[in-house]
Amino acid sequence: MTALTSHLRKYAAAPVCHDIQINGQLVGLHDSGVLWWPEESILIVADLHLEKGSSYARRGVFLPPYDTGATLEKLAGVIDAFDPACVICLGDSFHDANGSDRLPAAYRAMLTTLQLGREWIWVTGNHDPVAPVRLCGVTVKEITIGPLTFRHEPIEKVGATATAGEVCGHLHPAARVRRFGRSIRRACFVTDGTRLVLPAFGALTGGLNVTDEAYSLIFRRRHFSVFMLGNDRLFPFTASRLVGD
């Protein structure tokens, strides 16, 4: 990529995001569930869980086989909109270690096309601990760029300096809000300003409520905010407004 292209990319119009600061760095949260880092033109997406359908099918549970296609289409949409210089897939990109091998040819081609003209980084996850086969991209366990560190699983320490600037996935955060006797549950970003957990991007992925014990190992109890995904905007709430499942 030439210096001109990268310069132009930096100033091209990107979709409207909800801007926040993580460890002092300005990033944008998008209602599709992706994270956008305008200064570096990096798009970050977590927990694609591609080939989850076929993974379950091997075990006799025939989930609809459209998950990979749906996820890739959605991914294509955001990549199109943001045209990032680099894409980071923040782990569990495939539902199991053989997922990339099972990827049908058409989807492999689609994914490869998305990778053209940009850098692609696969961060390994607990579901896919090895590099994907027959696909471009660099595989890392974690990567630090400037003030931000990208890894799949968050470090289980609250308020430590080691976790400042951490951006991760793995937990599939979801939040529930109650109103007029009804409750609404959505996938969400969750952050305390120093570290951030992304929602799961994949089509057949569920969510773990942020009031669950698991999050108390990451954030100080009730000291975080969530941004719930809506149809074309995000809805911010503080932890105290949320209810459990």
Add this chain to the structure above:
Amino acid sequence: MDVQLLPNKFSSWFASRGWAPRPHQLQLIDHLSQGHSTLLIAPTGAGKTLAGFLPSLVELEARGKRKPGAAGNGIHTLYISPLKALAVDIARNLETPVDEMGLAVRLETRTGDTPSHKRQRQKLNPPDILLTTPEQIALLLSDPASARLFASLKTVILDELHALVTSKRGDLLALGLARLRRLAPNLRTIGLSATVAEPDDLRAYLVEQPDPEHRALSHMVQVAGGAQPDISILDSEERVPWSGHSSRYAIADIYRLIKAHNVSLLFVNTRSQAEMVFQELWRINEDTLPIALHHGSLDVGQRRKVEAAMASGVLKAVVATSSLDMGLDWGDIDLVINIGAPKGASRLAQRIGRANHRMDEPSRAVLIPSNRFEVLECQAALAASKRGDQDTPPLRKGALDVLAQHLLGLACADPLDALATFDEIRSSETYRHLDWETFERVLDFAATGGYALKSYDQYAKLRKGKDGLWRISHPKIAQQYRLNVGTIVEAPMLKVRLVRSRAAGRRAPVGRGGRVLGEMEEYFLEQMSPGDTFLFGGEVVRFEGIRENEAYVSRTTSDNPMIPSYMGGKFPLSTYLAEGVRTMLATPESWKELPGQVRDWLEIQQEKSVLPAKDGLLVETFPRANKHYMVCYPFEGRLAHQTLGMLLTKRLERLGARPLGFVANDYALSVWALGDLSQLFSSGRIPLDGLFEEDILGDDLDAWLAESSLLKRTFRSCAVIAGLIERRHPGLEKSGRQVTVSSDLIYDVLRAHEPDHILLQATWNDAAEGLLDISRLGELLARIRGRITHTGLPHVSPLAVPILLEIGKEPVYGEAMDTLLADAAEELLMEAME
């Protein structure tokens, strides 16, 4: 009738008891001996059960004692009942005559509670008579040993048939019967049933249907009803409430009735009503009368205790839901109290049959309406009862998810021939309409999930061999199947477990200990926050949280539950009763039979507004507190009204009326909006005929269904029954977080990518008839076409008061989820700005 049909042993036994064999009992023996399947329709107390078994007992006595290892040592008679408890109870009762006559008959039960070693032994060394449930039949048929086990089957007795055929369990049983007929071609069936509207439906259910054009029927024996029941409607001194389902106003009256009788059975429509009535009675139970509670969500142990206490005559009254509707005859009930409208004439008749099972004496029943509209409904039910009319629903069309489960089960037992199996399935009345294409799609679903995208062929559960037969691809598939079969989902239930309270500020995770109090619907528990209190098992409990598949609650000293359990009826009123109510409303002359307060109410309605016509639809509009209300009175039941409400709201939005929400109950529907509805309707800006146009059931319905949580729940149920989502999967179950895929996610993906998938079709079929009552709604719209009356009023009419009072008690719909979220978010902003 030739009493010689009865061998001497039997007639002596009858004589020793002081009984004479009844005509219908002898007729049954006669029919069966000639090889005819027969339906026996009899009210309770007519000795139905003994009648069902006599033919088998007579045959077995004639056969004599079996020599071990002799041919034909399989099961002779199957008795199938919808309730486990019933099967166990009947077995116990049957042992008496068998022992006393010294018959060479071995009888055993087989239910979900039967230990596995006993079940194993039953397969190897089967009894003569096996008393069991539909699920067990499905399990047995999935075993390769089934051919041997059932080869010498002679008779299948289906008890409480009227109750079985109304649900998916009836579908599963119909398929099982079709298979049993293949395994034992000379099989005869006996159906035991209460009175129904269409006996021919049940007669057709009982026999093979070889001819697609013509309906084959079993023989029938009908026992004339006993004495006319003595039913009255409570005419209370207290004010009958305008709305709601609480009947709290009548508690003192109810208590007086209980005191004045020997043993009373109090029927309510929902579990939460049972809890409430039970609690209220105990509040005023100064004489400490033994009053018990019985409903399906209570722990099994507790239910058995109540049943035993009933049987031994220790109780004065039992408050129960339909869990007690059928089955066991306990002697001395002399009063049935039906709290709330009975919802159906047949349902009422069956409940009344519970009282005083001596046929020749009239049963006594009192109806307690819980609001003014229910008074009308009770009146209609009373009239129906006097005429002896029935309103049982017509026979269902077989469900596709049940078929999928069944096909997999058959393949587990034996290689499956698709064509032969198709014929076999169509030979059952419930599935006679099945076409080949649908059958293939269901088979495809069972094999690989039935997707247009053929990515799963390599993982197929069923494979077609070179001989054209389908076989399971791996033995573990049979294992999976058996773990999940027959657990026909009603609503996903969570166990409710008692734990120590978190309230005292304990940080420790909620303990695992504590006993299970019972079960409750998941969607109800999902709504709650820790600290909320609600009624369960007769006491007020505090919700602590949900962990895996259990809800934890703790004891409280609180008297008043915070969360009003959904008090609405589970069943909408039947079309039959709805018509009765509409007729009553439209005929002022008939009002003299109504209680004074209800009569006054209707008279004022006549004065201030108009009465709804019998056919046609009344629409009233009026302004109130900066909003404009529309109230209409379709009387088609809550479910149909909820669907209609959703659709009307969408339409009104498109027409610029700015609707905000709606509420519905069994009788009426109210929509409120910012636009002036009176003005819009009377000026013709919004033509009412257009608003209620039948095409509302097309695109609008489709769009709404995408968001409907009701439909998602139905889908989930279908997915579990069909075997898409496993309930228990060996190896995948983990302690700690449950490894399950949310059916909602699957639903969304399917709707987006394969909207005509067989499971969505199954879901739609369920919804159309059941949950959303689409067909009933369609009939309504056709009926009112051109007959809509609009009247604009200056304020709320008397008839509209009940439905308006429901706002705040019943769930309110119509606001988009996103709007709610935005609202909630903005509230925070406002707070922050102040």
